Amino acid sequence: MIKIGTIGTSNITKKFVKSAVNSESIKIVCCYSRNKQKAKDFILENNLNAKAVDSFNVLVDEVDALYIASPNGLHYEQAKYFLSQQKHVLLEKPLALNYEQACELASVAEVNKVILMEAFRTAHLPQFKKLFELCSDTQPFLANFSITQYSSRMPNVKKGIYDSVFDEYLGKGSTYDLLIYPVELSIALFGPVKEVKSMRLTLPNNSGLNDLVIIRHKNNVLVNITCSKASKGSNYNEILSDNGTIDFIDNSHLKEINFTSLNNSKKTNIYTQNEEVDFFDYELKLFIKMIENNDYNVRNYLLDISCEAVKVLNWVEKNSEKWGEY
Numbered sequence: 221m222i223k224i225g226t227i228g229t230s231n232i233t234k235k236f237v238k239s240a241v242n243s244e245s246i247k248i249v250c251c252y253s254r255n256k257q258k259a260k261d262f263i264l265e266n267n268l269n270a271k272a273v274d275s276f277n278v279l280v281d282e283v284d285a286l287y288i289a290s291p292n293g294l295h296y297e298q299a300k301y302f303l304s305q306q307k308h309v310l311l312e313k314p315l316a317l318n319y320e321q322a323c324e325l326a327s328v329a330e331v332n333k334v335i336l337m338e339a340f341r342t343a344h345l346p347q348f349k350k351l352f353e354l355c356s357d358t359q360p361f362l363a364n365f366s367i368t369q370y371s372s373r374m375p376n377v378k379k380g381i382y383d384s385v386f387d388e389y390l391g392k393g394s395t396y397d398l399l400i401y402p403v404e405l406s407i408a409l410f411g412p413v414k415e416v417k418s419m420r421l422t423l424p425n426n427s428g429l430n431d432l433v434i435i436r437h438k439n440n441v442l443v444n445i446t447c448s449k450a451s452k453g454s455n456y457n458e459i460l461s462d463n464g465t466i467d468f469i470d471n472s473h474l475k476e477i478n479f480t481s482l483n484n485s486k487k488t489n490i491y492t493q494n495e496e497v498d499f500f501d502y503e504l505k506l507f508i509k510m511i512e513n514n515d516y517n518v519r520n521y522l523l524d525i526s527c528e529a530v531k532v533l534n535w536v537e538k539n540s541e542k543w544g545e546y
């Protein structure tokens with residue numbers, strides 16, 4: 221039985237807990253919050269038999285692994301501490317806000333012979349394999365990805381109030397909180413990146429609000445990405461080749477995948493999500509399997525994708541032309 225602790229008390233942590241309590245391989249034994257009462261309330265709310273803690277020194281002695289869902293800007297320091305203490309870490313996306321720091325986390329995991337895995341749901345869904353195989357068969361050369369999600373925090377943003385997601389140092393807005401989904405999907409499908417062009421709309425504190433990004437992969441596949449936390453679009457996605465067109469809905473969940481042949485214009489449904497899915501279930505099963513089997517090859521493969529994604533986000537932030545403010 222793997223004893224696991226949680227850091228964070230947000231909705232995403234609640235979803236993790238809901239999935240984790242159904243696993244026979246792990247047990248949540250500790251919940252951390254800087255405010256100990258908040259950790260106690262989280263435990264009661266989620267019917268857990270766990271200890272509330274407000275100290276990492278206490279937490280590290282109680283667990284074999286951590287699920288970290290703190291603000292993005294805290295990921296690096298927290299993950300590094302626990303990895304250095306030879307604890308396995310399931311870390312919410314992104315690994316860090318800096319490419320060098322992301323690579324350092326991968327190195328610390330390797331040195332300490334522990335598992336570090338980014339909780340990037342898309343690549344662990346069963347239908348991702350269908351999409352990956354379809355791309356391999358059709359050899360695409362161009363893709364258009366869209367991810368738009370109106371943030372519940374926008375009313376405060378319009379008043380100049382920026383919480384953790386839109387904080388310049390803790391979250392960095394759309395670029396690191398939302399854009400990472402299509403960027404990481406693009407890398408998982410088409411491999412390493414050699415060139416990035418981008419433009420952004422930023423808030424006065426320089427956090428991203430809207431992003432337009434063009435990626436050229438090393439295999440020369442071009443991917444155009446539209447991202448916004450200030451609006452809600454259709455989130456339509458397509459991948460083009462001279463064999464046909466792949467289209468899918470929602471590039472973070474892959475709820476529907478279709479293929480339209482160029483020869484006869486016939487549209488074939490490859491996958492449709494017909495019922496609610498526990499997305500954490502797939503991530504947890506792989507995380508547990510890697511721990512039990514000391515599967516460092518899979519760990520390193522996934523970390524290469526995660527680190528490459530952070531590098532692209534850094535390029536977007538650094539190279540984009542600031543052409544407006546909200």
